[in-house]
Amino acid sequence: MTDWLSPDGWQAVALSLRVSFWATLLSLPLGVLVAVALARWSFPGKALLNGLVHLPLILPPVVTGYLLLLTFGRMGPVGGLLYDWFGITLAFRWTGAALAAAVMAFPLMVRAIRLAVEAVDPKLEEAASTLGASRPVVFLTVTLPLILPGVIAGAVLAFAKAMGEFGATITFVSNIPGQTQTLPSAIYAFLQVPGGDASAFRLVVISIVLAMGALVLSEWLARRVVVR
Amino acid sequence: MSLSVSLSHRFAGFQLEVDFTAPPGLTCLFGRSGSGKTTVINAVAGLIRPDRAQITLDGVALHDLPPHQRRVGYVFQDARLFPHMTVAQNLTYGARVRRLPLTGFDRIVSLLGIGALLDRRPASLSGGEKSRVAIGRALLSGPRILLMDEPFAALDEARKAEILPYVEALRDQMGLPILYVSHSLPEVARLATTIAVIDAGRLVAFGPAASVLSDPATAPLMGLAEAGAILTARIAAHEADGLTRLDTGAGPLWLPRLAGVPGARVRIRIAAQDVILSRTRPTGLSALNILPCQVTAVQDGRGPGVLVQLDLGGEALLARVTRRSAQALGIAPGIAVFAVVKTVAVAQGDVGAAEGSAIG
Numbered sequence: 001m002t003d004w005l006s007p008d009g010w011q012a013v014a015l016s017l018r019v020s021f022w023a024t025l026l027s028l029p030l031g032v033l034v035a036v037a038l039a040r041w042s043f044p045g046k047a048l049l050n051g052l053v054h055l056p057l058i059l060p061p062v063v064t065g066y067l068l069l070l071t072f073g074r075m076g077p078v079g080g081l082l083y084d085w086f087g088i089t090l091a092f093r094w095t096g097a098a099l100a101a102a103v104m105a106f107p108l109m110v111r112a113i114r115l116a117v118e119a120v121d122p123k124l125e126e127a128a129s130t131l132g133a134s135r136p137v138v139f140l141t142v143t144l145p146l147i148l149p150g151v152i153a154g155a156v157l158a159f160a161k162a163m164g165e166f167g168a169t170i171t172f173v174s175n176i177p178g179q180t181q182t183l184p185s186a187i188y189a190f191l192q193v194p195g196g197d198a199s200a201f202r203l204v205v206i207s208i209v210l211a212m213g214a215l216v217l218s219e220w221l222a223r224r225v226v227v228r
Numbered sequence: 229m230s231l232s233v234s235l236s237h238r239f240a241g242f243q244l245e246v247d248f249t250a251p252p253g254l255t256c257l258f259g260r261s262g263s264g265k266t267t268v269i270n271a272v273a274g275l276i277r278p279d280r281a282q283i284t285l286d287g288v289a290l291h292d293l294p295p296h297q298r299r300v301g302y303v304f305q306d307a308r309l310f311p312h313m314t315v316a317q318n319l320t321y322g323a324r325v326r327r328l329p330l331t332g333f334d335r336i337v338s339l340l341g342i343g344a345l346l347d348r349r350p351a352s353l354s355g356g357e358k359s360r361v362a363i364g365r366a367l368l369s370g371p372r373i374l375l376m377d378e379p380f381a382a383l384d385e386a387r388k389a390e391i392l393p394y395v396e397a398l399r400d401q402m403g404l405p406i407l408y409v410s411h412s413l414p415e416v417a418r419l420a421t422t423i424a425v426i427d428a429g430r431l432v433a434f435g436p437a438a439s440v441l442s443d444p445a446t447a448p449l450m451g452l453a454e455a456g457a458i459l460t461a462r463i464a465a466h467e468a469d470g471l472t473r474l475d476t477g478a479g480p481l482w483l484p485r486l487a488g489v490p491g492a493r494v495r496i497r498i499a500a501q502d503v504i505l506s507r508t509r510p511t512g513l514s515a516l517n518i519l520p521c522q523v524t525a526v527q528d529g530r531g532p533g534v535l536v537q538l539d540l541g542g543e544a545l546l547a548r549v550t551r552r553s554a555q556a557l558g559i560a561p562g563i564a565v566f567a568v569v570k571t572v573a574v575a576q577g578d579v580g581a582a583e584g585s586a587i588g
Contacts, residue, residue: 123304130366
């Protein structure tokens with residue numbers, strides 16, 4: 001079985017899963033917060049936030065990756081602080097790949113969750129407040145349970161997007177086997193060498209299986225939540 | 229147990245200016261759609277912030293508190309049950325988020341007749357069931373006052389007839405002040421202890437239900453076609469031919485069979501247009517109810533009719549007759565007349581429990 005794919009190939013699959021898992025998990029709370037803010041709150045700079053969130057969807061991924069490099073690279077304003085204060089390096093590391101994947105997947109996640117938030121009747125939240133629930137309690141007991149299918153859908157969508165992220169990742173963290181070579185980077189790398197087609201094709205099959213699996217899982221989770 | 233409300237709020241082209249102190253019992257805010265009555269109740273709940281508000285309940289200032297600290301039980305027109313919770317979870321929500329002991333659960337569940345629904349989801353309930361669960365949820369949140377905003381407007385007459393006795397029971401048994409918004413005069417006549425009539429953002433009448441409803445000056449504001457006074461009577465006997473005899477201050481009154489036991493006190497609404505006046509005691513008439521009374525006021529309307537207020541052994545009755553008849557009969561304050569009320573004119577829905585009693 002292991003012979004079916006080269007060690008580099010397996011490494012790329014494992015790395016992609018790890019990168020996507022962390023990218024999704026860590027950006028989810030922020031995604032919910034931003035979705036609620038965009039759907040419900042009015043504050044100065046709302047249009048700016050909305051634009052910023054959606055920017056990775058419109059910009060060429062290379063540009064996003066380059067901007068990440070400028071910002072989070074060792075010499076960048078944020079990357080420099082992270083290194084000086086916490087010793088954290090993102091550029092050319094798998095953590096950087098996770099950041100790039102999270103940023104690229106963020107618009108999809110926020111859109112899915114925002115739709116769910118907009119579908120919640122604010123009158124239910126009003127009713128909860130008259131029954132004695134403070135705003136955080138209203139969110140935890142009424143809003144969050146009602147948007148849960150949307151949150152799951154957003155997370156699965158973000159995970160799938162993170163699995164496939166290529167342009168920003170390769171620009172920000174390059175394509176180092178075992179370090180930053182994710183599934184799409186590996187496919188690209190295999191295609192660059194003579195006779196790599198077969199390996200690339202196997203990774204393509206794995207990509208398709210993982211994507212389909214994610215879709216089925218999200219449908220199943222969403223149905224479970226609705227039935228409950 | 230009194231609620232004091234003083235608020236003013238400016239909308240686009242509309243100024244709300246309301247000031248009243250509601251005594252214990254059920255206070256109805258009555259008015260047309262858009263008169264500002266829902267704004268008043270929302271201000272009490274804290275769901276809107278009026279330009280100026282002074283709201284105190286039993287000496288506690290509510291106007292500075294956020295909604296969740298006001299301890300108001302709000303029953304919304306559209307029930308607003310939480311779809312992701314069972315009926316039981318909806319009912320206990322208030323006690324859970326307030327960390328209060330759940331008191332009176334069994335009593336309220338049986339009072340509202342919702343014991344069989346506890347495991348169901350709101351989506352599977354009928355309109356009337358939803359309303360009752362919404363009332364239960366508000367009551368079980370430990371409220372100091374109950375706010376009801378046209379809670380049954382979405383129900384048909386049959387469902388409404390089913391649920392109004394529960395509200396009478398709340399009024400008479402829970403000892404909780406109730407602020408009730410309605411634009412249905414029969415509903416107000418049946419439930420209110422006190423009536424506040426709001427028109428275009430102003431309070432145009434305020435007082436005990438019987439006196440506001442029998443005041444010929446305010447009746448036109450409440451809708452002439454439905455104007456009518458309420459009488460409190462005692463069920464004397466259920467007679468063999470299907471009629472119930474009631475004792476009123478002015479003598480016996482026969483109505484189609486009522487639900488109460490003899491001795492129970494009931495409140496009956498008699499529409500002004502169902503009352504006929506006669507100077508002499510009519511004979512050879514099919515109407516059974518001929519009540520001797522005295523004219524206390526005559527209100528000339530814009531149309532061809534006049535409203536006549538009658539004193540009937542201490543209680544007031546309202547009659548609507550044409551101006552021509554009033555002149556022909558010489559109707560004027562002080563004269564004695566006989567009021568004729570057709571037995572079948574009083575609808576079943578216009579008979580309710582009088583306060584301090586319950587229909588058995």
